[in-house]
Amino acid sequence: MSRFLADFIIRHAKLILLAFAILGGLAAWSAQQFKIDASADTLLIKNNKLFVETQVVNERFSPQEFILVAYKPKNHALFSQRTFNDIQQISSELTALPRVGEVTNILNVPLLTLTDELDPNLEPDQLTWQANRYSAEKMREVFTDHPLFTDLLVNQDQTATAMQIVFKPNKELLDIQSQIIAIQKKILDNEDGELSEQDEQKIEALKTKAQPIEEKLKETRQQEIKQIYQIIKPYKDDSDLYLGGAYVLGQQMIDIIQSDLTIFGSAIGLAICVILFLLFRKIRWVILPLLCCGLSVILTVGLFGLLDLRATVISSNFIALQLILTLAVVVHLIVEFRQREEADDEASQQALLRQTFINKFKPCLYAGITTSVGFASLIFSGIQPVVSFGWMMIVAMGVSICVSLLLFPAVLASFKRKGDSHESRFSQYIVSAISGFTLKFPTFIVLTTLVVGGGAIFGILKLDVENSFLNYFKESTQVRTELEFIDQEFGGSTPLDLIYTIPEDERRDDLVMGAKTIQTLQKIQHVMRQYDATGNITSVVNFTELAKKINQGKPLTEYELTVIYKLLDESLTDQLLGAYFNPENNQLRISTRIQDSTENFNRAEFLETFRSDLDMLDISPDSYSLTNLFVLYQDILQRLFASQIMTLGLVFCALFVVLLVIFRSIKVALIAVLPNILTTLVILGVMGWLSIPLDLMTITISAIAMGIAVDDTIHFVHRYLEELNGRNSHNDADNQAAIDKTFKSVGYALIYTTTIIAIGFSLLSFSDFVPSILFGLLTSLAMLLAFITDTTLLPVLLKKFVKRKSTSPAS
C-alpha cells in the first residue's frame, strides 16, 4: 500500500503540485467565507433553557445596548463648569453618530430629587441641568448617594462621571429575533425541552435571514467604537476618558486577538524559520515545512468556509494547533529523509524519497488517527462549541496529514539529491545523553514518574473554574486599566438578572404592586448590595427609594405607589420602569452587573450563596430565576468542567483502543497510552498548583496536550517495534539496541519538533492577552512534557515489557 502510494506520488509529482496549487487557490477564495464568531450564543448548547430564558426576559424587559464613557478630570473638580462644558460637548458629538439614540449624562437626566413632590404632570425634562443650569455645588449634592445614579453616572467617590451612550435597536433584527424567541419559548414549556423538526427549520431560516443584518451591525459597532475614541481624543489632555461596557470589552478582545495574530503569528513564524535553519542548515528544510503548514492552514480554513464551520472563542486556537501538528509530521519526514540520505550515498533522490515515505507513512498516519481520536472524543462532550472544535480538529488533522504526506515527496521529487546531511554534533550529543540516561536509570525514572503523577493529581484537585473576561487582559495594559476602572467605579461588567414573579397571593386587583412585593424585592436587593462582587443594582426598589427621599424620608403606602404609577404618563412609566416591571406577566427584574475585577471571586460559590440567601428570605425557587450573561457563562463553564472529566476518560479509552488496533498488543497499547495520560495530568496539575483557573480559553488544554503528546509516542513506539522485530535475537541486549536505534532515528525528530514548537509558542508569553500567554506557555509545556515522558518513561517501559515477538519469524 505505502509502496504503491510512494511510487504514485513520485511519478506524478508535478500533477500533485498542480492539484495543490489549484486547491490552494480555491481554498484561499473560499477562506473569505470563514468567520470567527465571538458572540455568546456560540458558546451554548443547542436549545439551552437558560439561554432561551434570558432571551425571553430580554425581550420582555428590553434593556438597551449601551457603551459607557467615563470622564475623570485630572486637575479640575468633577462638578465644575469645565466638566459640564466638556460633557455637553462630548455628548452632543456622540449623539451625532447615526445609531446613537441618546447619550445619558449628569446634565440631561431628570433630577427627580429636586422636585418637592411627585407631580402627576411631572415633566422630567424640566428637572435637568440643561433646563435649569444648576450650580456645581447643587449638582454635587444631588448626586451624593443618589438612589439611581450613584455608581451609574457618578462614582461613589465623585471623582468621575459616566456618559451612557444608548444605541437604537435595529427594528428588523429585533423583529426576527422575537420570531425566533417565540418558537424557542416552546422549549421552556415542553417537558422534554426539544423542538420539532419543523420548528428547527423555521429557526434556521430566520437565523439565515438575520445573519447579514448581524454582520453589518457588528461592523457598524466596530466603526462606532473607533469613532467614539476619535471624539474623546481631544479631551484627553485634561481628563482621563475610559470606555467600558460589554460591547467595548468584546471589541477590545477582538482587537487584541487580531493584533496578536499579526505580531505573534509573524514572530512565531520567523522563530520557526530560524530554528529550522539552525537545525537543518538548508533553505529547503525551511521552505518545505512552511509550505506544508501554510497550505494545510489555507485548505482547512477554506474547507471551514465551505462547510460554514465557525471558529468560536474555544476553537480559536485551531490554527496554532494545526501548525504544531503539521510541523511535527514534516519534521519527522525530514529527519527520516536525511537519515536515509546519510545512510545511503548511492541512492537517487527518488529512491530516498520512496524509502522515507514507506518508512514514515504508517507512523504519520497513525499519529494523525490517534490525534484525531483524541479530538473526536470532544464530540461526545455534548457542548456545542466543544463539539464543533472537535470536528474542526479532525478536519484539520486530516488535511495536515494529506498535505504533508503528499506534498513532501512531491516537492522533493522535483529536486536533485544534495547529499551532505548529518545531524549536528550538538543534537547528537543530546540524543545520546538522553538515551544513555534513560537506559541507565530506569528505576529513577519510574519513581520520578510516580511522584510527579501523584503531585499532578493533587494539583488537579485544586483546579478551579473561573471566567473573568477582564482578567483576559494583562494587568499592565491600558485596556485593563480602563475596563477595570469602569468595572469598579461604574457598577461592574457582566450582567446578572433576577426575575421575580409576584406570587399569586400577593397580586392585587386594585394595586399596581403590594407593599409586601416591594419589601421582598427590597430585602433581596439589600442582600445583593452586600456582596463584594455586585456592582450597580437597579430595580423598582430604586424608584421607591427615590420616592421616599422626595417624600422626606417617609415610605410610600402601597396605595400612594399605585396612584403615582397610574397618574404618571404611560410613556414615562415605561421609560422609567419598563426595564424593571412587566405588569402583563407579573414579573419584576432586579438587574445588576458583576464586577469582574473582584479579587478572589469564586463565581460558583457566589451563585450558591445567593441562592441560599434567597432561600433564607423565604423566596421559593419557583418564584425567581437568575438569567443573563453571568449565569450563562457560569453554566457553560460548569458544564465544560463536568464534561472535562467525562471527555478525558473517554479520550484515554479511545486512545487505548486505537493504539490496540495499531500495535495489536494490549501490553504495547497500555504502555503507549501512559505517557499521554501523564502529560495531560501534569498539565492540569500545573494549572492547579499555579492556580490558573480553567476558563473558556483554557478548558480545551487537556485535549490539546493529549493531541500533541500522542504524536511523539506513536513515532517512538512504531520505530521501536520496527527495530525490535527487524532484529534476530531474544535477549535484553537487543531491546537495548532497539531503544538505542530508535533514539538515533526518531529521537532527533522528537528533539527538533519539541525545540521548534516550545520556543516558537513560548513567544506568546509576550502577548498582552492572558489566554494567549497561557496557551503559548501551556502548549510549550505540553510539548516538553510529551518529549520528556516519551524519551524516558516510554523507553524504560518498552525495554522492560516489550520483547521481540517470539512468534514472528526472524527476518
Place this chain on the structure above:
Amino acid sequence: MLTHHLLKKFISGSLLSASLFLSACSTHSPQQAPEQAEISNKAGSELVVNSSHGEQTIEPTVVSYPAQNNAQGVSNSENIAFDDPLEFINRPIFAFNDKLFEYVLIPAAKGYTNVVPDPVRTSVGHFFGNIREPLNALNQLFQGEVSDSGKSIGRFLINSTVGLLGFFDPATAWFEIDENVSTINDTLVKYDVGYGSYLVLPILGQSDLRNGFSTITESVFHPIQYAAESPETLYIQSYGGFHAFAPEAPTYEELRKETDDPYVFFRNLYMQSMLRDQQYPAENQEPQNVEPSTNDNNATSTPSELADDAPASSQE
C-alpha cells in the same frame, strides 16, 4: 366653604386643612379608639433581613397598613377591610361628592386653571399659605416646637409686609425660612389622640374624626376671620379651597376612572397614608434646614406631600 387639598388627602394624606361649615362632627370626641392605629403602626416598621450577612434590619420604602391588628405584610388578595363604622353615611356622601366633582367642581377647576395664568395662581397660593401662618405658629407652640413657631411668625411678618400681603414669598426666597404647615390635627397626633374612624366630609372628601375636628375648628379660628366680615370670609376660604383643588381636578378624574370601587380605593388610600403619617411623624425630617442636601430637595414642601402640585403643596 371648600378647603384646599381635597386630593392631597387622597394622595398623600397630608393633614393640612382649612375650614368648613360642616359642624355635624364637631361633637365627636376624637379620643375614641387610639389603640387600634397604634398597634398596627408600630408593628413591623422595619424589615428583618436574614441572610449570609447575618440578621439585619432595613427601612421599607413602601408600606401597607392592614386593617385592625393584623401584622404588617399579611395582606392577601382581598381588599383591605378597614374598620369603617360610618360606612353607611360615608358612602352616600362619597357618591354625592363624586357627582359634585364630576359635574361642577372638575369642569370649574379646569376652566380656572386654563384661564388664570400660572404666576397669578402661584401668588394666590402664597397668599393663602401666608394667611394661615399664625395658625401654624399656634399649633407649633402647642406641640412644643418653639423655634418652628417663631419661624412661622417670622414668615408671616416678612411675607405680609415685604411679600405684599403674602402674595409673594420672600421669606423662602431671600431669608431661606421654609414654610412648615402645622394643623390642629398634627397637634392632636402629638398628644397621641387616635383618629377615631374614617369619615367622608361633604365636598371636602376623605377625612377622619380627628382630622374633621381639626378642619372645622381651624375654619372657625382661621385668621381670615379677623381680617374680613362674615360672608366674605366664607367666600375667601371657599376660594382658597377651590384654588388648591383646581390643579388636581384631572387627577381625581383619572384615578376615579381606573378603579372598580372608588369608595374603597380612596378610603384605603386615605387610611394608609394617614396611618403612615402617624407612624412617621414630621419630626423625622426636622433636619431639613440643617442639611444642605435636603434643602434643595424639599425647600418648600411639607412632609409627605407626594402627589401634590408644586405651588399648592405648601401654601395655603
